[in-house]
Each structure stands twice: as structure tokens, then as C-alpha cells.
């Protein structure tokens with residue numbers, strides 16, 4: 001398995017398919033003006049397959065499709081089908097906002113996708129509209145139900161908690177796990193980039209200790225659940241008599257960089273070494289210059305070797321060249 005210079009085993013590639021999203025949450029994507037990658041710069045399905053094949057041959061096991069919003073890719077089903085049959089694949093998942101899942105969940109499952117993480121910040125349509133700016137609770141809910149019906153299970157919901165937007169909504173969201181075998185995971189806002197979106201993420205941080213206390217106060221004690229995944233970024237718990245799991249992902253207040261097992265591929269064909277740093281290595285140039293699998297593996301292994309120790313949010317440092325909608329978490 002590939003190891004970085006700090007001895008961490010890196011076996012998880014997150015592939016951003018597109019740097020665009022149809023919802024534009026306040027802590028993720030600006031409403032106007034972001035310069036999107038020119039279509040010619042975005043990796044094709046075949047190029048993505050080549051990179052994924054090289055990664056799996058090098059010992060990577062897990063692939064996740066992200067965005068922006070990956071379901072906006074017209075060739076999403078083709079990409080999933082190409083990746084699902086690669087040798088060495090252990091897991092193939094996707095992070096999505098869910099609104100296109102009513103049409104896509106069944107074909108995605110048939111093409112070989114195993115699970116989805118769906119982003120949902122509130123069960124109150126009006127408060128949700130303040131956060132997402134586009135899209136509705138009804139659409140996302142239909143997406144969740146479609147994913148469950150298609151067997152993309154267990155359903156994991158990602159809740160980003162932002163002060164003044166949804167810190168009270170965490171209780172009804174956690175309560176979903178009482179009746180349903182879902183994982184509801186609460187994520188601290190991470191500031192990416194230098195613009196208004198990053199300022200908002202910085203200023204509206206709700207530490208997960210607070211979110212956890214708010215949930216336990218109303219719904220009862222949270223019993224720890226051991227993680228089944230090797231490098232699970234979530235600390236998992238179960239509410240009394242609950243069917244599902246409540247998780248806390250605390251990159252700001254409790255960094256898990258020491259256990260990081262990730263590499264990222266941007267939609268425009270660069271390995272992005274750490275979510276919260278700018279370091280990147282270009283692979284698109286090599287692909288388009290006719291470089292074969294060995295050349296791609298070479299760049300990937302260099303990217304793994306050069307992974308930074310971790311983020312420096314505590315020193316006020318983050319990315320300057322990329323925002324969340326370009327990296328997909």
C-alpha cells in the first residue's frame with residue numbers, strides 16, 4: 001500500500017468530477033462569479049479511468065466521486081461503469097447533494113456504485129433555503145429515498161453546522177437515526193479559499209463538542225460505536241435504542257490529519273495533496289502528452305510522498321487557490 005513520508009497509508013482517492021454545483025451552499029460556493037474550469041481542461045471519462053486504474057494498481061482501494069456536484073456530469077453513469085470494473089477496487093462511493101438521485105440512483109447502483117453520502121443541513125424548508133440558495137428539502141428527501149430504494153446503503157447524511165443557520169436543526173436531524181438505519185454526520189465548517197465563503201466558514205464555526213451536547217441534552221446519552229473503516233474521519237455514536245449512527249467530523253477542533261489516508265484528483269486533472277493546502281501535481285499534461293499508466297503512477301506516488309503533515313487552520317492558514325466546490329470535501 002502506498003505510504004507517505006510520515007508513514008501514513010494512503011489508499012483512498014477522491015475524484016472531483018466537476019467544479020460546479022446547482023445548489024451553492026453559503027459555506028461552499030459563491031453565488032456569482034467563480035471562474036469554472038474551461039470544459040477542455042476537465043478530465044474525460046477515459047482519462048479518469050486511466051488515473052483510477054493506476055491508483056488501484058499502486059495499492060489504492062477506495063474511490064469516491066465528488067464535485068462540486070458529481071451528478072451534473074452528463075457522463076456520470078459511464079464513469080461509474082468504467083471504474084466499477086477496475087481490478088483492485090474495494091469500494092466505490094459518491095458524495096452528492098441528492099437532488100438528481102430520483103432519476104439516477106437506480107442506474108448508478110446498476111452501474112456499480114455502492115453507496116452515497118447526501119448533503120442535508122436542515123429538515124426545515126425555510127432554513128434550508130437560506131443555506132442552499134437553490135434546491136428544496138422535498139427534492140433532497142426524494143433523492144434520499146431513491147438512494148435507499150436502490151440499495152445505496154447505509155445512507156450517510158452530511159450535515160455542515162453553521163452558526164446562525166442551522167445549529168438548532170441538529171436535534172431533529174440526529175433523531176432521524178432513531179427510526180432509520182442511517183448515518184447522520186455533523187461536520188464543522190472548514191474555510192477554503194480567501195473569499196466571502198471562507199470568511200463565513202471561519203466566522204460561523206460551531207465546535208462539535210457543542211453540537212454533541214445539544215443532541216445529547218434532548219435525545220439522551222450517545223454511546224460510542226467503534227469504527228469499521230480503518231481511517232474513519234467520523235467519531236461515531238448511537239442514541240438510546242437508535243437504529244442508525246450519529247457521527248461527528250471535527251477537522252477544525254479535533255484534526256485527524258495523523259490518520260489521513262486520502263489523495264484527491266481535481267476535475268481539471270491535478271492531484272491535490274491535502275484538502276486544506278494548495279500543493280498540487282499536474283497529471284492532465286502527462287495524460288494528454290500520451291503518458292502511459294507508469295507515468296501516471298509515478299506522479300501519483302510523488303503526490304503521496306509529498307503530502308503535507310496536516311492543515312494549519314490553527315495558524316489561520318488554508319488554501320488560496322481552491323475553494324470547497326472545486327475539491328468536494
Ligand code: 5AD
Pocket residue numbers: 027028066095096118119158159160187188189190191192201324328329
Ligand atoms: N466545510 C465543511 N464541509 C463542507 N462541505 C461543503 N462545504 C463545506 C465546508 N466549508 C461538505 C458538504 C459536502 C461535502 C463534500 O463537504 O457536506 O457534502
Ligand code: SF4
Pocket residue numbers: 021022023024025028029067068069096097119324325
Ligand atoms: Fe453543492 Fe454540496 Fe457545495 Fe452545497 S456543499 S454547494 S450542495 S457541493
